[in-house]
Amino acid sequence: MQKHYLDAHELAQLDAYWRASNYISVGQIYLLDNPLLKKSLSLHDVKPRLLGHWGTTPGLNFIYTHMNRLINHDDLNMFFIAGPGHGGPSVVAQTYLEGVYSEVYPKITQDEVGLQMLFKQFSFPGGIPSHAAPQTPGSIHEGGELGYALSHAYGAVFDNKDVIACCVVGDGEAETGPLATSWHSNKFLNPKTDGVVLPILHLNGYKIASPTILSRISHEELEALFRGYGYEPFFVEGDEPEAMHSKMAEVLDVIVKRIQTIWHEARVLNKEERPRWPMLILRTPKGWSGPKEVDGLKSEGHCRSHQVPFATFGSSPEHLTLLERWLKSYKPEELFDEKGRLFSHIASFAPKGEKRMGANPHTNGGALLKPLVLPDFKAYAVDVPSPAGGLAESTRVLGNYLRDVMAQNRQNFRVFGPDETASNRLNALFEVTNRTWMAQKDSFDEHLSADGRVMEILSEHTCQGWLEGYLLTGRHGFFSCYEAFIHIVDSMFNQHAKWLKVTSREIPWRKPIASLNYLLTSHVWRQDHNGFSHQDPGFIDVVVNKKAHIINVYFPPDANTLLWVGDWCLKSKNSINVIVAGKQPEVQWLSMPDAIAHCEQGMGIWEWASDRGEPDVILACCGDVPTLETLAAVRLLRELVPSVKIRVVNVVDLMALQPHSEHPHGWSDEAYNALFPKDVPTIFAYHGYPWLIHRLAYKRAHHEHLHVRGYKEEGTTTTPFDMVVLNDTDRFHLVMDVMHRVSKMKPYEEEICQKMTEKLAEHKAYIERYGIDMPEILEWRWK
Numbered sequence: 001m002q003k004h005y006l007d008a009h010e011l012a013q014l015d016a017y018w019r020a021s022n023y024i025s026v027g028q029i030y031l032l033d034n035p036l037l038k039k040s041l042s043l044h045d046v047k048p049r050l051l052g053h054w055g056t057t058p059g060l061n062f063i064y065t066h067m068n069r070l071i072n073h074d075d076l077n078m079f080f081i082a083g084p085g086h087g088g089p090s091v092v093a094q095t096y097l098e099g100v101y102s103e104v105y106p107k108i109t110q111d112e113v114g115l116q117m118l119f120k121q122f123s124f125p126g127g128i129p130s131h132a133a134p135q136t137p138g139s140i141h142e143g144g145e146l147g148y149a150l151s152h153a154y155g156a157v158f159d160n161k162d163v164i165a166c167c168v169v170g171d172g173e174a175e176t177g178p179l180a181t182s183w184h185s186n187k188f189l190n191p192k193t194d195g196v197v198l199p200i201l202h203l204n205g206y207k208i209a210s211p212t213i214l215s216r217i218s219h220e221e222l223e224a225l226f227r228g229y230g231y232e233p234f235f236v237e238g239d240e241p242e243a244m245h246s247k248m249a250e251v252l253d254v255i256v257k258r259i260q261t262i263w264h265e266a267r268v269l270n271k272e273e274r275p276r277w278p279m280l281i282l283r284t285p286k287g288w289s290g291p292k293e294v295d296g297l298k299s300e301g302h303c304r305s306h307q308v309p310f311a312t313f314g315s316s317p318e319h320l321t322l323l324e325r326w327l328k329s330y331k332p333e334e335l336f337d338e339k340g341r342l343f344s345h346i347a348s349f350a351p352k353g354e355k356r357m358g359a360n361p362h363t364n365g366g367a368l369l370k371p372l373v374l375p376d377f378k379a380y381a382v383d384v385p386s387p388a389g390g391l392a393e394s395t396r397v398l399g400n401y402l403r404d405v406m407a408q409n410r411q412n413f414r415v416f417g418p419d420e421t422a423s424n425r426l427n428a429l430f431e432v433t434n435r436t437w438m439a440q441k442d443s444f445d446e447h448l449s450a451d452g453r454v455m456e457i458l459s460e461h462t463c464q465g466w467l468e469g470y471l472l473t474g475r476h477g478f479f480s481c482y483e484a485f486i487h488i489v490d491s492m493f494n495q496h497a498k499w500l501k502v503t504s505r506e507i508p509w510r511k512p513i514a515s516l517n518y519l520l521t522s523h524v525w526r527q528d529h530n531g532f533s534h535q536d537p538g539f540i541d542v543v544v545n546k547k548a549h550i551i552n553v554y555f556p557p558d559a560n561t562l563l564w565v566g567d568w569c570l571k572s573k574n575s576i577n578v579i580v581a582g583k584q585p586e587v588q589w590l591s592m593p594d595a596i597a598h599c600e601q602g603m604g605i606w607e608w609a610s611d612r613g614e615p616d617v618i619l620a621c622c623g624d625v626p627t628l629e630t631l632a633a634v635r636l637l638r639e640l641v642p643s644v645k646i647r648v649v650n651v652v653d654l655m656a657l658q659p660h661s662e663h664p665h666g667w668s669d670e671a672y673n674a675l676f677p678k679d680v681p682t683i684f685a686y687h688g689y690p691w692l693i694h695r696l697a698y699k700r701a702h703h704e705h706l707h708v709r710g711y712k713e714e715g716t717t718t719t720p721f722d723m724v725v726l727n728d729t730d731r732f733h734l735v736m737d738v739m740h741r742v743s744k745m746k747p748y749e750e751e752i753c754q755k756m757t758e759k760l761a762e763h764k765a766y767i768e769r770y771g772i773d774m775p776e777i778l779e780w781r782w783k
Helices: 007-029 055-076 087-095 100-104 113-120 150-158 178-187 219-228 241-268 318-330 394-408 426-433 459-472 485-505 539-543 559-571 591-599 622-642 669-675 692-696 720-726 730-739 743-770
Strands: 077-082 163-170 196-203 231-237 280-282 391-395 415-416 453-454 477-483 516-521 551-554 576-580 585-587 601-604 617-622 646-651 682-686 707-708
Touching: 007 055, 007 241, 007 318, 055 077, 055 087, 055 163, 055 196, 055 241, 055 280, 077 087, 077 150, 087 100, 150 163, 150 178, 150 196, 150 459, 178 196, 178 459, 178 585, 196 241, 219 231, 219 280, 219 617, 231 241, 231 646, 241 280, 280 485, 391 394, 394 415, 394 426, 394 516, 394 559, 415 459, 426 743, 453 459, 459 477, 459 516, 477 485, 485 516, 485 576, 516 559, 539 551, 539 559, 539 576, 551 559, 551 669, 559 576, 559 591, 585 622, 601 669, 617 622, 622 646, 622 682, 622 730, 622 743, 682 692, 682 730, 707 730, 720 743, 730 743
Parallel strands: 077 163, 163 196, 196 280, 231 280, 415 453, 415 477, 477 516, 516 576, 551 576, 617 646, 617 682, 682 707
Antiparallel strands: 391 585, 601 646
């Protein structure tokens, strides 16, 4: 390293900008008033509740400030992702200094009044969170939960050819499983067509209360680790500001040249090999530039500076003096004029217009969103001349549709999944694209290429993170997964749902983004071969906890309804859509016109399977396998007790069960009551856990007549039909339910229940002898 890489003017400007951002960050955590320290601090100037995190903030400010220099120096298109969980003070301070914050929130002016409002609102009732939250310009990553920064960053630069995502990974975050896996995203980045992620591992030594692993291994081991991940690591380490500014500037200039060289070799010289992308490992003290000691104990460079370094002003008056001394150490009189405006020679350091990271258009992806060019889903219809008039693999049919969606949207649509695209019968996609792959290939490998658009890695976390980053920067995507293992991303789903909840109703400058679409297949009722570990429909229960206006859950019973649902989901915005559909050959119930009419209602009577007039019993169903068992039960009942009047209701949109006041797709009470009349028992066969149906419908009239059967944690390696038998959701149990619950069936109850019990015994004996289901089950068809 050269000792003085920067000239005196550039060094002074860099340092002043960094000090200004640190000053504003400390002010946000502590100050209620007196933002320019025009008088000595008093207790009235300090917030009564001190909330926020200082430890990571000065390092984030250091990085952001140096990125501004790079943007100006090399005319870069860059945005910033703050991985450390509570780095909000830094990102808010930086976007305020560059002027973006005041443009988005005009009340937060660039003067003393605006500075006071900026300070007060931070972690304050009616104000803003302590993270780089949706309210923060330039953010696509909340950071309130650790582990996803790097996968978000990579997702954001796929198909963004000239964009650089500066992604700061905290050393606490680096200990999480999702983050550890996401380092491998560099094996999927195509330098010809994608942007680049500049990962910056920020080692400040501590988590909340203990050291971090990566800060306590040797330099050699740390370097070997990241070389093993496929990066070229650069190091900047120290705590003396002048030397650190000079080191950082020199190293970053080298890194940018490396990136530009890689792009040139790939885009001009057509170099095909996977490059070794640069990364930076920055080591600074935790709480850098803050108090060295508090109450005689080490603060800077220790976990004691992680949150608020000191807080007891009432009982410890000396803390007020310490805070004032700390704030004045940044020399605010050299940074702000009398009116509270940043001096122009410092403010000029920020990039201009959309080059400012807080104003980068990719961080407000809805503003860049272009609708997909979608083929007519009706052209892929399965011919169903009469109800149950054929067999088809529903997801394979959807795969044909997605193939053509992919073919017509090669710049802004990708399909994501953990090594299951072909398994889930979506392999028609490989007729028009391959799996994205930049690692080594063997001659016998299939469907792997650098320009592939199917993103597969055996990490649901990474798939979800990539997809979120892709959507948040203005593109479209589709995520298929085995139903039981989508639970792995429960927490990531929660965070994205919270982001959408806030942005869709509370932040008008955030434009709507494309919906996050899940296809859950290989579902609970067809995991007979994999056994109990693969049987869990509970993700749906997690989903419906979220705000109703952003979530939708669909159970298409056949291929034509799945086509309608898939098309609707790809057109929607600001939603999370969950589709649950089987991949095995299944009975097809509805023609395309009937499927469209049914899906548009969300649920309804299947007239062709129902008796006319007022019913004695309603057999309702939701899900492909429950629908099959319900229709089989209807045929049995008609054969055994021809006098019983049955109404068959199928639910394709789960949220239709809720009142309209609870969900936009919910039915009015009047319409619901017409579907489910007063005092008529309803036997409801449901795909998932039964209590969810009760929860959704508990406000409805006559709820006491609703009896739900579904999955109840019974399963093993067995036959497909035995799975429904084990959970009492099969046709025989449904028939017995009708016998028990319909009063006019009392004369027949004992005899018919005995027959059903005998059929269940016959079934059990047969599968234990032959290992497959009885012919009457396998060959059953609707008549």
